[in-house]
Amino acid sequence: MKRALAFTCAALLAACASGAPSVPVAPCVTNEECGSGQLCFAEGCGDPGKGIVVEVGGDPLGGLYARDIPIADGTLGKSRDFELGGPLLVTGEFQREKTGNVDPTNRTFYAEPVLLKAVGQSELIPGISRPFEQRFERPERGRFEMSVGAGRYRLSAWPSDPSVPPASVGDVVASPDLMAPDVTFAFPAVEGAVTLSGRLVKKIDATQVPNLEIALTSTTMDLQAFDPDTREALSQRFPVSSGSASSRGDFTITLGPRAKDLPAALLVATPREANADAPTKTFLVEAPFPNTLTLELGDFGEPFTVKGQVLDQAGAAVIQAQVLMEGTVTGGGRYRSRVVLTDSNGVFTVRTLSHPPDQSLTLIVIPPPMSDAAVTRVGVKLDPKTADPITGELRVDTVTCDQRLAVRGTVVSPDGTPAPLVGVRALEHVASAEPGSERPFPLDPVEVLTDSAGGFELKLDPATWRFEFVAAELPLASRLVTVKSLVDSEGKPITQQTIPTVGLARGRTVSGRITGTIALKPGSPVPYSTLRFFRVTPVEGKDSAILLGSTVADDAGRFTVVLPDR
Amino acid sequence: MARLLLCGAVALLEGACLIPQDDTVLPDLPPKKNSPLRVLAPTAKPAQRRTTVQVGTPGPTCLRPEFSMTVLDEDTGDPIRSQWYVDPTATYEQTPTNPVFTGAVIFGGTSTTRQVTAPNAMLTFLASLVDGKEHLVEAWVTDSEFTPDAPPTSVFRDQRVLPDGTEVPDTAYTDFNVWVVKVEPCP
Numbered sequence: 001m002k003r004a005l006a007f008t009c010a011a012l013l014a015a016c017a018s019g020a021p022s023v024p025v026a027p028c029v030t031n032e033e034c035g036s037g038q039l040c041f042a043e044g045c046g047d048p049g050k051g052i053v054v055e056v057g058g059d060p061l062g063g064l065y066a067r068d069i070p071i072a073d074g075t076l077g078k079s080r081d082f083e084l085g086g087p088l089l090v091t092g093e094f095q096r097e098k099t100g101n102v103d104p105t106n107r108t109f110y111a112e113p114v115l116l117k118a119v120g121q122s123e124l125i126p127g128i129s130r131p132f133e134q135r136f137e138r139p140e141r142g143r144f145e146m147s148v149g150a151g152r153y154r155l156s157a158w159p160s161d162p163s164v165p166p167a168s169v170g171d172v173v174a175s176p177d178l179m180a181p182d183v184t185f186a187f188p189a190v191e192g193a194v195t196l197s198g199r200l201v202k203k204i205d206a207t208q209v210p211n212l213e214i215a216l217t218s219t220t221m222d223l224q225a226f227d228p229d230t231r232e233a234l235s236q237r238f239p240v241s242s243g244s245a246s247s248r249g250d251f252t253i254t255l256g257p258r259a260k261d262l263p264a265a266l267l268v269a270t271p272r273e274a275n276a277d278a279p280t281k282t283f284l285v286e287a288p289f290p291n292t293l294t295l296e297l298g299d300f301g302e303p304f305t306v307k308g309q310v311l312d313q314a315g316a317a318v319i320q321a322q323v324l325m326e327g328t329v330t331g332g333g334r335y336r337s338r339v340v341l342t343d344s345n346g347v348f349t350v351r352t353l354s355h356p357p358d359q360s361l362t363l364i365v366i367p368p369p370m371s372d373a374a375v376t377r378v379g380v381k382l383d384p385k386t387a388d389p390i391t392g393e394l395r396v397d398t399v400t401c402d403q404r405l406a407v408r409g410t411v412v413s414p415d416g417t418p419a420p421l422v423g424v425r426a427l428e429h430v431a432s433a434e435p436g437s438e439r440p441f442p443l444d445p446v447e448v449l450t451d452s453a454g455g456f457e458l459k460l461d462p463a464t465w466r467f468e469f470v471a472a473e474l475p476l477a478s479r480l481v482t483v484k485s486l487v488d489s490e491g492k493p494i495t496q497q498t499i500p501t502v503g504l505a506r507g508r509t510v511s512g513r514i515t516g517t518i519a520l521k522p523g524s525p526v527p528y529s530t531l532r533f534f535r536v537t538p539v540e541g542k543d544s545a546i547l548l549g550s551t552v553a554d555d556a557g558r559f560t561v562v563l564p565d566r
Numbered sequence: 567m568a569r570l571l572l573c574g575a576v577a578l579l580e581g582a583c584l585i586p587q588d589d590t591v592l593p594d595l596p597p598k599k600n601s602p603l604r605v606l607a608p609t610a611k612p613a614q615r616r617t618t619v620q621v622g623t624p625g626p627t628c629l630r631p632e633f634s635m636t637v638l639d640e641d642t643g644d645p646i647r648s649q650w651y652v653d654p655t656a657t658y659e660q661t662p663t664n665p666v667f668t669g670a671v672i673f674g675g676t677s678t679t680r681q682v683t684a685p686n687a688m689l690t691f692l693a694s695l696v697d698g699k700e701h702l703v704e705a706w707v708t709d710s711e712f713t714p715d716a717p718p719t720s721v722f723r724d725q726r727v728l729p730d731g732t733e734v735p736d737t738a739y740t741d742f743n744v745w746v747v748k749v750e751p752c753p
Binding site (some may be wrong): 057058059060061065117119129131132133134135222231237268270271272273274275280322324336338339340366368369370421423443444445446447448449470471472527528529530551552 | 606607608609610612613614616617618629636638662663668670671672673676677679683685686687690691693694695696697698699751752
């Protein structure tokens with residue numbers, strides 16, 4: 001009680017000092033730590049009855065995408081219907097400049113095929129991203145109409161003709177409370193675009209006079225230009241010539257007129273084929289852009305095969321683990337091998353390129369879920385000269401994976417008795433991943449059921465995890481759990497971690513029906529729509545969304561959800 | 567006369583009630599048949615079947631790819647298993663360029679709807695497909711178990727034991743969802 005009181009006071013003082021809304025929120029472990037009328041959620045303590053916003057998934061197949069519906073505090077009763085109305089539209093026109101100048105009065109419509117992409121965020125629920133795209137094969141008089149979910153978007157239009165640079169427009173808001181935004185994309189005329197020409201070579205031999213350009217022979221590459229600051233595409237993806245010896249490596253790429261105002265552009269050379277044994281390399285080209293460019297991809301050598309074995313801490317083979325290699329290769333490009341799987345002996349064989357003598361490549365092992373072995377990264381030095389002369393394979397040292405930690409806990413019902421058959425799901429807490437995280441993807445979610453004593457055990461990699469506890473007729477409970485690799489006083493790795501007992505709260509049931517305009521019929525039930533109830537509240541000064549509960553409507557659009565109550 | 571007839575009829579009916587009845591107890595109900603599971607297409611993510619995903623370091627202009635869908639199965643005790651195919655062959659045979667990925671088993675507790683998510687392995691593999699081409703992603707789910715090295719339509723069938731002790735194969739179900747995916751690097 002003292003702890004709760006101290007926490008509440010401290011939180012109130014902090015809120016007063018910062019002038020932020022007086023919503024006391026902080027990380028918590030149990031409901032008892034939270035103030036009166038509050039519960040402990042993964043993101044911190046909070047009143048489950050305030051600041052609720054519902055995301056209603058709609059009927060994507062009918063063009064009715066997600067809506068965010070705010071609920072006034074204290075008005076969410078036992079029954080609540082949601083009327084979604086018709087699809088939210090973004091309309092507009094594709095146009096093309098008639099001259100090299102940017103002149104809205106001197107354009108023609110562009111009726112060639114265009115791919116329109118929209119990437120946006122919910123305006124009411126922080127952290128919810130919404131991507132959409134639609135292809136317009138022959139937009140009549142350049143007009144387009146695309147259904148999207150509610151949110152604030154950046155739209156980009158990509159003509160199928162690669163010589164026409166993409167165009168983009170930001171801050172487009174789609175909301176049921178606003179008129180459908182009308183957006184104009186103006187593609188430049190041929191003379192208004194910026195053209196970069198040159199040759200992509202494997203290597204320039206500076207010892208020769210004149211310098212000798214060594215062409216790329218076995219690899220087909222593409223080039224694309226980006227804004228160095230915003231990383232927005234300035235051009236489409238252009239093929240580098242792989243034709244005759246005299247033209248091999250030649251390229252001409254067309255950039256939008258915005259490139260004229262930039263101090264530099266990034267040119268990214270990428271292999272065209274996914275399984276090509278070639279690196280990706282980025283070149284910074286400073287303005288004024290030269291008439292012709294020579295880009296050196298680097299002599300990345302010939303690919304070779306690396307063979308190795310993956311074991312766990314007990315010395316057992318790690319089966320069906322993903323293995324890949326990545327890093328900077330000879331010549332300065334970045335390379336990522338294909339992903340291979342270990343066999344029944346934990347053995348893998350992966351093709352890679354060589355690295356510079358003073359560097360190494362990173363070997364990444366991702367064991368399957370529920371394996372005892374953890375995700376492991378090791379630096380490996382490779383010398384192709386030491387490869388087996390017969391098989392051509394290069395053996396690397398056996399990789400011994402770290403051990404995943406066994407995270408244990410107990411779940412109890414609101415009356416304090418053990419809660420069996422509760423679904424315990426662990427999801428990597430993406431928001432906690434640091435920028436530039438070494439893992440490009442979240443770790444696999446893991447799920448188990450509690451046993452008859454309410455106990456559970458999950459084997460997890462070191463990371464911050466969001467635990468969700470799903471029980472029948474009770475609201476969702478959640479906790480954030482940080483799993484760390486630690487050693488005990490004798491220096492031995494700690495292999496188990498126990499989290500405080502999770503007490504399920506009592507809930508209240510909310511039922512209702514979802515309707516919308518489907519096939520021009522207003523008030524139609526929206527079948528199988530997803531609903532997610534969030535509480536939006538500041539956490540550490542930043543608006544965050546706490547998931548209170550989720551459900552899926554039935555075929556008649558009816559839903560029932562159990563939300564936390566106190 | 568009418569009263570006499572009525573008395574006679576009542577006497578006959580009463581007699582019928584006194585005829586010994588067959589006291590054989592009704593047999594046990596047969597165990598419930600497995601219910602089909604179904605992918606709820608409106609819940610699929612990405613929401614659009616033809617879609618572009620970005621791979622690399624996530625940021626404001628680069629969203630983490632997510633492939634998931636909700637599966638409806640009235641049999642709450644049935645674990646849901648999923649297999650994810652990238653550019654599957656006609657026979658769904660696994661090759662280095664046509665891999666198969668197994669998703670985590672979803673127990674779901676007492677809920678009839680279960681969310682199935684693509685395994686990390688598939689997302690990692692997609693990252694190697696930044697080639698400007700479209701790729702097919704098929705997600706299959708079953709309320710049984712997939713047969714190893716066989717098309718996803720081939721699943722194990724549990725036995726149901728009838729009250730008379732005979733075993734009959736139960737029905738197992740599969741369903742699937744498809745996306746056409748283009749993979750782009752994060753800018």
